[in-house]
Amino acid sequence: xxxxxxxxxxxxxxxxxxxxxxxxxxxxxxxxxxxxxxxxxxxxxxxxxxxxxxxxxxxxxxxxxxxxxxxxxxxxxxxxxxxxxxxxxxxxxxxxxxxxxxxxxxxxxxxxxxxxxxxxxxxxxxxxxxxxxxxxxxxxxxxxxxxxxxxxxxxxxxxxxxxxxxxxxxxxxxxxxxxxxxxxxxxxxxxxxxxxxxxxxxxxxxxxxxxxxxxxxxxxxxxxxxxxxxxxxxxxxxxxxxxxxxxxxxxxxxxxxxxxxxxxxxxxxxxxxxxxxxxxxxxxxxxxxxxxxxxxxxxxxxxxxxxxxxxxxxxxxxxxxxxxxxxxxxxxxxxxxxxxxxxxxxxxxxxxxxxxxxxxxxxxxxxxxxxxxxxxxxxxxxxxxxxxxxxxxxxxxxxxxxxxxxxxxxxxxxxxxxxxxxxxxxxxxxxxxxxxxxxxxxxxxxxxxxxxxxxxxxxxxxxxxxxxxxxxxxxxxxxxxxxxxxxxxxxxxxxxxxxxxxxxxxxxxxxxxxxxxxxxxxxxxxxxxxxxxxxxxxxxxxxxxxxxxxxxxxxxxxxxxxxxxx
Amino acid sequence: xxxxxxxxxxxxxxxxxxxxxxxxxxxxxxxxxxxxxxxxxxxxxxxxxxxxxxxxxxxxxxxxxxxxxxxxxxxxxxxxxxxxxxxxxxxxxxxxxxxxxxxxxxxxxxxxxxxxxxxxxxxxxxxxxxxxxxxxxxxxxxxxxxxxxxxxxxxxxxxxxxxxxxxxxxxxxxxxxxxxxxxxxxxxxxxxxxxxxxxxxxxxxxxxxxxxxxxxxxxxxxxxxxxxxxxxxxxxxxxxxxxxxxxxxxxxxxxxxxxxxxxxxxxxxxxxxxxxxxxxxxxxxxxxxxxxxxxxxxxxxxxxxxxxxxxxxxxxxxxxxxxxxxxxxxxxxxxxxxxxxxxxxxxxxxxxxxxxxxxxxxxxxxxxxxxxxxxxxxxxxxxxxxxxxxxxxxxxxxxxxxxxxxxxxxxxxxxxxxxxxxxx
Numbered sequence: 001x002x003x004x005x006x007x008x009x010x011x012x013x014x015x016x017x018x019x020x021x022x023x024x025x026x027x028x029x030x031x032x033x034x035x036x037x038x039x040x041x042x043x044x045x046x047x048x049x050x051x052x053x054x055x056x057x058x059x060x061x062x063x064x065x066x067x068x069x070x071x072x073x074x075x076x077x078x079x080x081x082x083x084x085x086x087x088x089x090x091x092x093x094x095x096x097x098x099x100x101x102x103x104x105x106x107x108x109x110x111x112x113x114x115x116x117x118x119x120x121x122x123x124x125x126x127x128x129x130x131x132x133x134x135x136x137x138x139x140x141x142x143x144x145x146x147x148x149x150x151x152x153x154x155x156x157x158x159x160x161x162x163x164x165x166x167x168x169x170x171x172x173x174x175x176x177x178x179x180x181x182x183x184x185x186x187x188x189x190x191x192x193x194x195x196x197x198x199x200x201x202x203x204x205x206x207x208x209x210x211x212x213x214x215x216x217x218x219x220x221x222x223x224x225x226x227x228x229x230x231x232x233x234x235x236x237x238x239x240x241x242x243x244x245x246x247x248x249x250x251x252x253x254x255x256x257x258x259x260x261x262x263x264x265x266x267x268x269x270x271x272x273x274x275x276x277x278x279x280x281x282x283x284x285x286x287x288x289x290x291x292x293x294x295x296x297x298x299x300x301x302x303x304x305x306x307x308x309x310x311x312x313x314x315x316x317x318x319x320x321x322x323x324x325x326x327x328x329x330x331x332x333x334x335x336x337x338x339x340x341x342x343x344x345x346x347x348x349x350x351x352x353x354x355x356x357x358x359x360x361x362x363x364x365x366x367x368x369x370x371x372x373x374x375x376x377x378x379x380x381x382x383x384x385x386x387x388x389x390x391x392x393x394x395x396x397x398x399x400x401x402x403x404x405x406x407x408x409x410x411x412x413x414x415x416x417x418x419x420x421x422x423x424x425x426x427x428x429x430x431x432x433x434x435x436x437x438x439x440x441x442x443x444x445x446x447x448x449x450x451x452x453x454x455x456x457x458x459x460x461x462x463x464x465x466x467x468x469x470x471x472x473x474x475x476x477x478x479x480x481x482x483x484x485x486x487x488x489x490x491x492x493x494x495x496x497x498x499x500x501x502x503x504x505x506x507x508x509x510x511x512x513x514x515x516x517x518x519x520x521x522x523x524x525x526x527x528x529x530x531x532x533x534x535x536x537x538x539x540x541x542x543x544x545x546x547x548x549x550x551x552x553x554x555x556x557x558x559x560x561x562x563x564x565x566x
Numbered sequence: 567x568x569x570x571x572x573x574x575x576x577x578x579x580x581x582x583x584x585x586x587x588x589x590x591x592x593x594x595x596x597x598x599x600x601x602x603x604x605x606x607x608x609x610x611x612x613x614x615x616x617x618x619x620x621x622x623x624x625x626x627x628x629x630x631x632x633x634x635x636x637x638x639x640x641x642x643x644x645x646x647x648x649x650x651x652x653x654x655x656x657x658x659x660x661x662x663x664x665x666x667x668x669x670x671x672x673x674x675x676x677x678x679x680x681x682x683x684x685x686x687x688x689x690x691x692x693x694x695x696x697x698x699x700x701x702x703x704x705x706x707x708x709x710x711x712x713x714x715x716x717x718x719x720x721x722x723x724x725x726x727x728x729x730x731x732x733x734x735x736x737x738x739x740x741x742x743x744x745x746x747x748x749x750x751x752x753x754x755x756x757x758x759x760x761x762x763x764x765x766x767x768x769x770x771x772x773x774x775x776x777x778x779x780x781x782x783x784x785x786x787x788x789x790x791x792x793x794x795x796x797x798x799x800x801x802x803x804x805x806x807x808x809x810x811x812x813x814x815x816x817x818x819x820x821x822x823x824x825x826x827x828x829x830x831x832x833x834x835x836x837x838x839x840x841x842x843x844x845x846x847x848x849x850x851x852x853x854x855x856x857x858x859x860x861x862x863x864x865x866x867x868x869x870x871x872x873x874x875x876x877x878x879x880x881x882x883x884x885x886x887x888x889x890x891x892x893x894x895x896x897x898x899x900x901x902x903x904x905x906x907x908x909x910x911x912x913x914x915x916x917x918x919x920x921x922x923x924x925x926x927x928x929x930x931x932x933x934x935x936x937x938x939x940x941x942x943x944x945x946x947x948x949x950x951x952x953x954x955x956x957x958x959x960x961x962x963x964x965x966x967x968x969x970x971x972x973x974x975x976x977x978x979x980x981x982x983x984x985x986x987x988x989x990x
Contacts, residue, residue: 063727091942137940137950138844139727142820170821172791227789235791275778282776380605388609390806390836400841402814408789410782412814485775486806486836490607494773494803529779534770535740 046078048118055084055102055117058134059095066134067143074147082151084117089144094131096124105131146171153183162192169199169228174207198224202232206239211246218249222256225263225407233257267407272526278415280522281422284515285481286495287502288426289474291514293349295503296446297466299357300368303375304499305492307471310348311341311478312487313382316391331396334479341475348378349471353464361463375492383489393482414483421480425473426515432469433511442466446509505545507555517556521545595638596631596902598623599658601669601679601690606646607773607802611881612671614832615693616641618882619668621870622889632896640664648678655679659688665902666691666892668885672801673697673743680705689904691892693884695827695849697746701961701974701983704904706911707931708888708924709881710850711959712750716797718936719825719848720751722951723795724758728938729823731795733764735784737808740769744799747827751797754965764792774804777811785815788822796824805829806836812845819844819940831877834945845941850934851883852947855920863919877945887924887932890916912977922956929974930983931959 046054057069070088073081087093087104094105096114103114103123112131114124136144145167152164161183168176180200187193201220208214221229237253286308293301315337322333352374360367395414402412433439444452445462453459478491485491506517521541528537552558600619602612623639631637640662644651651670658664659682666689670676673696683690683704695710722728734755738744748767755765766787768780788794800808805828812824825846831853853864863886868874895910896902914926918935925933933956939947961974962984972984979988 135948135950137727138729138820138823138846141844142729145820227786231789231791271782272779275776275782278778279776383605383609388604388613389832390610392836392838394838395810400814402816404816408786410785410815412778412811414810414814415778484807484810486803488610488803488836490610490773490803493607494775526779530783533768534774534780538771 046076046080051078051080051118058088058093059100059102063137063139066140070140070143070147074150077151077154079151080118082148085144085148085151088134088136089141089148091133091136093134095134096126097130097132098124102134103131142171146173146176150176150179153179154186158189158192161187162195165192165195165199169195169202172202172232174203177203177207198229202229205232205236211249214245214249215252218252218256222259225260225267227264227408230257230260230264233260264408267405267409271409272530273523274409274411276523276526277519278419278522279526280519281415281419282481282484283498283502283522284518285418285422285425285477286474287499287506287514287518288422288429288511289470289472289477290499290503291506291511292429292470292473293467294500295509295511295514296442297463297470298364298446298508299361299467300364300371301357301470302368302372302496303352303378303492304471304474305494305496306375306378307345307349307474307492308478308481308495309382309487309489309492310345310378311475312393312482312485312491313386313391313478314341314344314475315479315482316386316393316487319393331398334396334399337479338476341479342472343475345475345478346468346472349474350464350468352471353467357467358460358463375496379489379492386489388489391487393487395483399483418480418484425476426511429473430511438462438465442469501542501545503555504549505555507557510555510557513555513557595636596633596896597662597664598637598639599655599662599664599667599669600639600641601644601651601655601658601667602671603646603675604641604643608646608671608675610802611832612646614879615668615671615881615885617871618867618885619889621867622886624870625866626893632893633900633902644675648672648674651675651678652682655682655688655690656686659683659686664688665896665904666907668693668888670694671881672741674741676705677742687904689892689907691885691888693881693888695880697743698750698961698963699746699966699969701929701931701976703908703930703976703983705930706888706891706926707959707961708884708891710934710936711931711961712747712963713960714850714934714936714957715827715848716747716751717754717965718953718957719827719846719938720755720797722846722848722938723797723823723825724760727951729793729795729820731823732760732792733787733790733794734760734766735787735794735796736765736767736799737780737784737796738767738769738799739772739774739801739804741772741801743801744769747799748797750963750965753967757965770800770804772802772804774800775807777808781808781811781815781817784822785817794822796822798824798826799828800826801828805833809837809842809845813838813841819846825938830879830881831946832879834941835877837945839941839945840943842941843943846938846950847941847947848936848938849880849947850936851878851880851918851920852937852939852949853878854939854942854946854948855937857919857921859917859921860919883919886919887916891924891926908976925956927958928977928980929959929961930976931961931974933958 054069054073058066060066070085073085084093084104092105094103096103102117104117106113106115110127111125112128113122116123149164149167152160153168155161155164168180180196184193184196184200187196197220201217204213205217205221208217221233233253233256237250237257240250240253289307290301290304293299293304315334318337318340319333356370356374357367360370399414399417402410404410433443441457441462444457445459449459481491485494502517502521503514505521506513525537525541528540532540598619600616602616603609604613604616620639623637626632626637640658642654642658644654655667658667668691670679670692671694676692679690680702684702688704690705691708692705693708695715696707698711720734723731736748736751738748752765770780784796823844823846825848827848829847830849864878867878868876891911891914894914895907899906899910911926912928915923918924920935920937922935927933935956936953937949938951939949942948962969962972964970971986973980974983976983979990981989
């Protein structure tokens with residue numbers, strides 16, 4: 001029985017519940033329900049008949065009545081209730097049209113199996129048409145999660161208990177206090193005990209009756225740093241002043257509030273820096289390909305954004321192919337998409353260079369117009385091929401969700417990966433430029449074309465490959481950007497201006513300038529945004545950049561020596 | 567003799583010319599202009615509406631056409647370029663001589679073509695929800711006005727079932743529709759006892775892609791203990807990164823529900839909706855609504871577009887209602903003459919795809935039901951609330967002092983789109 005409930009409750013951890021696939025969850029529930037009922041139940045609050053009756057009460061229209069029924073089900077702590085409530089939370093609790101009985105539905109293909117709520121056995125099958133769903137809305141989902149949390153406080157699984165405590169803390173419902181007190185008595189894990197005491201303190205502060213109780217609660221809260229605690233304390237200060245509590249309690253609460261706020265604002269600043277770095281890494285990825293085509297070769301490539309877009313669409317295609325061949329392995333399709341996007345975008349880049357750009361070297365205006373035309377052609381081509389609507393690129397599990405630090409700072413995994421990825425890409429380019437023969441030839445051609453040609457370097461060939469490299473890297477950027485942006489034919493346009501901004505700011509022809517430029521623009525933007533709003537922040541950054549270019553026309557790091565004149 | 571011959575020849579010539587004229591007219595078609603962007607940023611939404619009009623025209627022709635003539639769709643591409651909308655509208659009306667135009671999505675494109683339609687006295691059907699504060703003699707608005715979408719949506723958020731929100735975040739893209747809607751909402755919320763301190767308003771540029779700070783701000787704003795909800799008028803491409811960030815930062819709909827006015831089935835098609843279950847949208851139509859008319863419409867759409875995975879959405883229903891009403895009005899008037907059809911439009915009734923009947927009012931807005939739906943994990947919406955009957959679209963919001971006193975009524979004695987007193 002213990003193992004059974006653990007399995008059930010693992011599936012209902014509120015914080016992670018939505019990432020578990022629905023059919024999987026149903027299967028787990030179903031299996032658990034089956035095993036649960038085949039074992040003796042020593043501590044059932046409900047008889048089978050009562051459980052059935054109380055569950056049938058969920059079959060009403062009014063949400064208020066449903067919540068009453070949920071509370072009645074959860075109140076007695078019967079472990080068989082959890083799978084039922086969980087099925088309801090997932091939208092898998094149905095009323096059978098034939099006999100008006102409440103059943104749990106499990107979908108297999110187009111057929112729905114009806115699982116009895118008490119016995120856990122399959123009692124029928126039908127299409128979806130013969131089942132009417134017991135509707136849940138946000139209010140019910142909240143009530144269900146709270147009810148499940150109360151049941152889960154006594155789970156044997158520490159992960160489930162932790163999640164339950166967090167849910168209880170979020171709910172801040174004083175009626176949970178007696179339950180929490182009981183859970184604290186039993187808890188043995190010191191970390192979780194501390195969380196439980198914190199949750200207890202958040203509720204005890206308002207519910208506490210003696211100054212001593214309140215002071216104790218304030219003491220516990222003062223050492224924490226989350227926005228929730230700040231809210232609890234500031235609400236308490238307001239109500240304490242209104243109700244005329246003891247001055248020392250009010251003073252202590254104010255002191256605690258101040259220290260929490262102080263620490264929070266420090267974390268807030270750290271958060272801004274992190275978000276700035278994250279935005280910087282996106283800018284860096286978008287710009288680094290341009291740093292090669294524009295920075296090194298001097299081609300004003302307006303089709304750069306479309307190379308990013310091609311990379312994103314390659315990711316989409318790779319994912320589709322992967323999903324159709326091995327449905328289970330699709331999280332790894334991103335790994336395949338990176339080289340694929342590099343090759344596809346690189347080849348497109350080489351074709352553009354050979355067919356258009358090579359005739360226009362040294363004529364920047366014509367290049368600008370021609371590449372802009374190419375960008376329109378590519379956009380419309382993608383629109384005709386894939387349609388104008390967004391394509392869905394799935395996020396693999398390791399890129400979903402966030403690392404939540406307890407002080408309210410949220411580091412989303414996709415952004416963390418992108419920061420890492422951008423550094424890897426830049427590092428890779430630096431190595432190629434510095435240590436490979438191709439990098440040497442490339443630098444030679446861009447520094448002095450005629451001299452390079454006369455020592456036997458095929459300059460045209462190097463040009464094509466360099467442009468291909470820049471485009472290929474833009475394609476790789478597209479793989480990363482498909483995770484945070486929408487994959488539509490307009491994807492490239494969103495990034496083209498930012499890319500040019502970064503390259504010009506960092507200094508044309510200098511990779512490290514691009515890196516520094518991207519991160520500083522990102523951080524400045526993120527510090528301005530909360531103050532000025534997103535629209536004004538963008539304008540300020542642009543104005544600052546224009547002024548900066550006036551002062552230093554060659555950007556942060558100007559190339560020195562003969563290369564400048566070449 | 568000579569004179570007789572001359573007269574005969576003259577008569578013959580006249581008869582001949584009359585004959586050619588009549589055959590020319592019989593071969594003539596009724597032309598319907600389609601003014602939706604097929605390239606540029608808005609192509610993502612507007613291409614679908616172009617296809618919807620083509621499907622409706624196709625369907626009409628299969629059933630014998632209109633007034634005994636075939637209907638011909640003239641499609642132009644204004645390329646998401648607002649001034650180009652005006653040029654293309656003029657081209658449709660003056661050069662192609664279309665009898666009616668279905669088109670526009672953004673408010674700025676509608677504002678751009680408005681003077682053209684008024685100058686040339688032509689007729690535009692505008693199928694998208696918008697900010698109101700407008701009623702033109704030459705435009706029929708078949709999308710929702712703010713009182714048919716925004717106001718019921720915040721009412722729901724503040725109701726017990728919607729979570730009893732006490733703090734509201736207004737997030738929008740920086741242009742006329744979100745700004746006007748939020749102005750109306752702020753004044754409405756103030757009237758409901760929500761003070762300015764409990765309202766956060768934030769605007770972002772078109773295509774904004776980095777939502778980290780704003781989502782973190784919303785979280786901080788919601789951490790005060792009062793129940794908080796978000797009203798999103800974010801438009802177009804910015805929605806996907808916004809919802810991805812919401813999902814990744816772990817904002818659950820139970821804690822902070824987001825109700826969107828510009829996100830429908832089509833917009834959700836680019837997102838994995840599993841983490842978004844429970845977030846809301848307010849529309850007059852959802853694909854998931856079960857009715858025979860809707861099932862038939864979806865079937866027809868899938869057959870026309872040749873792809874069973876394509877979704878239907880609210881502006882498509884609005885296009886359908888507008889097209890059907892225009893067809894009925896033309897049949898009733900017996901001509902496609904703009905003034906006659908306009909008179910016949912008032913009071914036209916078309917069955918909604920979701921049940922009930924849409925009626926065209928004399929302020930050129932529809933009476934329609936309002937639905938609020940929660941996002942499901944399959945990218946569809948589940949209706950959680952709907953109005954009892956239909957709601958009459960209000961051109962001039964009652965919640966803005968300067969527009970509350972204005973009336974739009976294009977029948978006698980008012981004959982005016984923005985008057986305080988009747989014209990006659």
